[in-house]
Amino acid sequence: MRTPPHPSRASPDVRKKFVPKTVASVPQPGQTPPEIIRNFCIIAHIDHGKSTLADRMLQLTGVVDERSARAQYLDRMDIERERGITIKSQAVRMPWTVSEGDNTGTTYVLNMIDTPGHVDFTYEVSRSLEACEAAVLLVDAAQGIEAQTLANLYLALGADLQIIPVLNKIDLPSAQPEKYAAELAGIIGCDPSDVLHVSAKTGMGVEALLNEIVKQTPAPVGNADAPPRALIFDSVYDTYRGVVTYVRVVDGKLSHRDRIKMMSTGATHEMLEVGVISPEPVKAGDLGVGEVGYLITGVKDVRQSRVGDTVTSQIHGATEALGGYKHPNPMVFAGLYPIDGDDYPTLRDALEKLQLNDAALAYEPETSGALGFGFRIGFLGLLHMEIVRERLEREFNLDLISTAPNVVYHVTMEDGTEHEVTNPSEYPAGKIAEVREPVVKATILSPSDYIGAIMELCQSKRGQLEGMDYLSEDRVEMRYTLPLAEIVFDFFDQLKSRTKGYASLDYEPTGEQPSDLVKVDILLQGEPVDAFSAIVHKDHAYAYGVALAGKLRDLIPRQQFEVPIQAAIGARVIARETIRAIRKDVLAKCYGGDITRKRKLLEKQKEGKKRMKMVGRVEVPQEAFIAALSTGDTGDKSGKK
Numbered sequence: 298m299r300t301p302p303h304p305s306r307a308s309p310d311v312r313k314k315f316v317p318k319t320v321a322s323v324p325q326p327g328q329t330p331p332e333i334i335r336n337f338c339i340i341a342h343i344d345h346g347k348s349t350l351a352d353r354m355l356q357l358t359g360v361v362d363e364r365s366a367r368a369q370y371l372d373r374m375d376i377e378r379e380r381g382i383t384i385k386s387q388a389v390r391m392p393w394t395v396s397e398g399d400n401t402g403t404t405y406v407l408n409m410i411d412t413p414g415h416v417d418f419t420y421e422v423s424r425s426l427e428a429c430e431a432a433v434l435l436v437d438a439a440q441g442i443e444a445q446t447l448a449n450l451y452l453a454l455g456a457d458l459q460i461i462p463v464l465n466k467i468d469l470p471s472a473q474p475e476k477y478a479a480e481l482a483g484i485i486g487c488d489p490s491d492v493l494h495v496s497a498k499t500g501m502g503v504e505a506l507l508n509e510i511v512k513q514t515p516a517p518v519g520n521a522d523a524p525p526r527a528l529i530f531d532s533v534y535d536t537y538r539g540v541v542t543y544v545r546v547v548d549g550k551l552s553h554r555d556r557i558k559m560m561s562t563g564a565t566h567e568m569l570e571v572g573v574i575s576p577e578p579v580k581a582g583d584l585g586v587g588e589v590g591y592l593i594t595g596v597k598d599v600r601q602s603r604v605g606d607t608v609t610s611q612i613h614g615a616t617e618a619l620g621g622y623k624h625p626n627p628m629v630f631a632g633l634y635p636i637d638g639d640d641y642p643t644l645r646d647a648l649e650k651l652q653l654n655d656a657a658l659a660y661e662p663e664t665s666g667a668l669g670f671g672f673r674i675g676f677l678g679l680l681h682m683e684i685v686r687e688r689l690e691r692e693f694n695l696d697l698i699s700t701a702p703n704v705v706y707h708v709t710m711e712d713g714t715e716h717e718v719t720n721p722s723e724y725p726a727g728k729i730a731e732v733r734e735p736v737v738k739a740t741i742l743s744p745s746d747y748i749g750a751i752m753e754l755c756q757s758k759r760g761q762l763e764g765m766d767y768l769s770e771d772r773v774e775m776r777y778t779l780p781l782a783e784i785v786f787d788f789f790d791q792l793k794s795r796t797k798g799y800a801s802l803d804y805e806p807t808g809e810q811p812s813d814l815v816k817v818d819i820l821l822q823g824e825p826v827d828a829f830s831a832i833v834h835k836d837h838a839y840a841y842g843v844a845l846a847g848k849l850r851d852l853i854p855r856q857q858f859e860v861p862i863q864a865a866i867g868a869r870v871i872a873r874e875t876i877r878a879i880r881k882d883v884l885a886k887c888y889g890g891d892i893t894r895k896r897k898l899l900e901k902q903k904e905g906k907k908r909m910k911m912v913g914r915v916e917v918p919q920e921a922f923i924a925a926l927s928t929g930d931t932g933d934k935s936g937k938k
């Protein structure tokens with residue numbers, strides 16, 4: 298094959314041919330003037346097509362070529378890909394040469410931040426927003442506005458972002474662009490003709506959207522001569538490189554030669570690398586005002602590089618941190634126990650590794666009389682819990698039992714002492730003056746046909762209607778205050794089934810309220826089984842006790858003696874079931890004198906016993922724990938998981 302002449306030695310025409318046009322004109326990291334930077338994010342309700350739109354933009358800007366494009370390029374985690382949801386935010390730098398209007402031909406640097414859409418990860422969305430000047434508000438043209446469309450819009454408006462309204466999936470036959478453009482324009486306060494129409498799937502309208510992003514997004518503003526300040530909006534653990542921290546530079550310059558300081562803790566670190574993602578990491582010397590990129594230090598644990606914190610340089614650093622740092626507090630707790638007790642050390646190591654990548658994950662060891670050694674784990678919400686559990690089982694090959702999830706209660710005793718209860722079995726005994734539980738502000742969006750069904754559901758879950766608005770003649774927004782404990786069970790499933798899947802839900806914590814709560818214990822043969830204790834509202838306690846006792850009666854096999862199952866509040870028994878005695882003679886069917894066959898049967902019976910847990914004298918099969926503790930399968934909290 299003939300080697301082409303080196304561009305510098307070739308004739309001017311040939312040189313043109315060999316120097317790709319884009320490379321020459323693409324501004325390099327650290328040397329990009331803020332005037333040509335556009336930082337934006339895409340916000341939407343779950344499944345409205347953010348990741349697909351991001352893919353299309355990567356292709357159109359040439360960052361990912363046709364060949365290496367794969368669906369949801371930015372969703373890198375296996376679970377993200379399988380479930381089709383985004384868990385961690387991602388940021389990509391894309392050059393875009395405007396193809397229409399005033400600045401046609403000018404190349405800009407777009408930093409796109411793909412955000413997660415689920416309520417559990419709202420904190421990540423709010424951090425990503427801080428790193429941007431504009432938000433593309435994406436709405437499915439066949440579905441219209443949903444609860445998280447609104448929640449995310451309010452977050453974006455709160456962060457002072459320019460909102461670019463876009464209807465997606467206009468290729469669908471069921472799309473109703475006119476209707477939903479009017480709805481969208483109504484909530485933003487723009488003209489329906491300002492709403493862009495795209496199909497992330499076919500790519501239609503995406504080029505026009507990129508031009509519009511350049512036009513509408515304000516350029517970042519910052520002081521280039523000030524000490525560096527950069528906002529951490531994401532932080533991930535990489536097995537080979539340690540913690541990779543994603544930042545948006547607000548002032549000054551972050552250089553790979555700097556030693557840096559985390560302003561919330563004062564911890565300093567050596568900088569090993571800075572760079573940008575495009576779409577794979579590209580090393581750079583510096584990152585200047587308005588730029589979005591990553592930095593790598595020797596840090597091995599994401600908790601030392603917290604989302605929301607400000608990075609500055611150790612020498613001549615900034616003195617004032619950027620606002621808005623908030624520590625994500627776990628909202629839901631559950632016990633996780635290995636089914637095989639020998640796996641406890643593996644579970645401990647696995648949690649340690651997972652925490653490197655998940656700053657919101659909190660855990661501490663706990664022991665249960667029934668389940669043995671395990672951990673009490675704090676999660677941001679139920680989806681977070683499911684994901685952690687799935688990752689533990691899948692990535693570390695563990696079989697786990699999880700106890701029913703519960704929220705954090707604050708208990709004040711009559712003598713004035715305070716207790717924080719994250720595990721029902723630690724509920725204090727004695728004279729209680731007040732119990733407070735967390736409450737949330739829930740927003741439900743639904744076709745107006747289901748108002749009655751939603752009200753009924755919320756009432757049964759101790760909800761308080763705070764307000765109701767019609768978004769259009771047949772869509773309504775309902776606002777409720779609800780105890781978080783009622784939402785973490787099966788509220789969402791019930792809402793979906795009662796509204797044929799049409800309602801959507803978003804919620805945010807709003808504090809605590811005093812409530813009439815009691816602890817219900819389950820006793821087997823008079824012995825309390827800690828794993829089954831639950832804190833429930835007084836009005837639901839009876840139904841809960843009856844349902845769980847009934848369920849355990851069906852799940853626990855008959856033993857050689859009678860086993861009473863009781864549900865009790867303190868010393869007062871509220872429900873009772875009995876498992877009648879049986880003497881199971883495995884040899885009964887084995888008449889005749891074949892001794893080897895008899896021995897085999899006895900051996901088999903012994904094997905079976907190994908999978909039982911002894912609770913007092915009662916043998917409880919693992920399946921009984923799993924089935925009884927599985928979320929939302931109990932009494933008035935029934936529903937599918």
Ligand SMILES: Nc1nc2c(ncn2[C@@H]2O[C@H](COP(=O)(O)OP(=O)(O)OP(=O)(O)O)[C@@H](O)[C@H]2O)c(=O)[nH]1
Pocket residue numbers: 341342343344345346347348349350369381382383413414415465466467468469495496497498499
């Ligand atoms: N017909 C059609 N389908 C689309 C379009 N955009 C996205 N989809 C489909 O809609 C589904 C959801 O798309 P995603 O891109 O995963 O949605 P998302 O908003 O990123 O979801 P999360 O990351 O979970 O918040 C996928 O099955 C896509 O193939 C579109 O323009 N037209």
